[in-house]
Amino acid sequence: MDCIETDRLILRHFTRDDVDALFALLSDEEVNTFLPMFPLKDTGEAEKYLRDIEDWIQRGGFYDAICLKSDDVPVGCIHVSGDDSHDLGYSLRKEFWRKGITTEACRAVVDMLKRTDIPYVTATHDVNNPRSGHVMRAIGMKYCYSYEELWQPKNFRVTFRMYQLNFDGRQDRIYRKYWDKYPVHFVEEV
Template identity: 45%
Template structure:
């Protein structure tokens, strides 16, 4: 996978650079922004530089979301087998459709690059994130409870999936197998017939 430059109607999505450290620090020092991601709020610009380096050097995609020049959010895509899509935006961009616009553009880029499917998970207390998943075409598959690190708290996650090169009803079962406390919820009616999770 390769992080490219993407343009949407209102956004520029591009790779992060070392010069973005100040903007990343301002974004990720806020508890409101880091409440749900697997990280604590950043304490200084040096930590922001380390965050950028880790994501630029990582094997997946990591896009800076820019609405007016400086990054005000990010969208990530981890490599398989989960192909996990993640995103976070500064509070000033929320509630305006920017998350859907950015996540949808990255999902389409993943499809173009040959990614077979995407998954995404959201904390049950973060309902707006689940709404973004539905708006870009993802469907609920199952829920599970994970001891979320590094915060070391139990979190109930709902997993959504979007298939590109697989049958529409094929479900990635990695999280289901990894976490013994898993179950189905009546979300979006996907499992309204009571069927279980297919094997990977």
């Protein structure tokens, strides 16, 4: 699939021409707060990250740039892992926060996933990042449980909330890998 279009957005593969835009996104400390990586230090690291994105896709994942239709320059990214979690993740430059862009991009990706053989999608967010949980609920995901993880590579404890959206009608299915893996797990009132 080359690209996905919505009313305001184009979701497309990153190209080598996107190095500066990717660096602007992933070098911002505030944007990076809830990402499982440290901020990029230079465009060389952004070029390496582009190669990592290619590897992600080769392993069966989905990873696209979020671009405004007005200029086709990446302002964010959205991805779904190729493993059994089918984990949905996203980030957006902070000047575009609170405009519904992430929700619009996520809805488009979910619509695309519904036409594949993927039976469900999961997503997690740090309890200190409730806006991400709002996006998950806005696209129809349901909260399942919370768990505590020693988060790497940043090496501090994080409580994550795990959400899931089933596509195949099996509403009782819950992806339990994190529940089973981490000894501190519980169900919250959200």
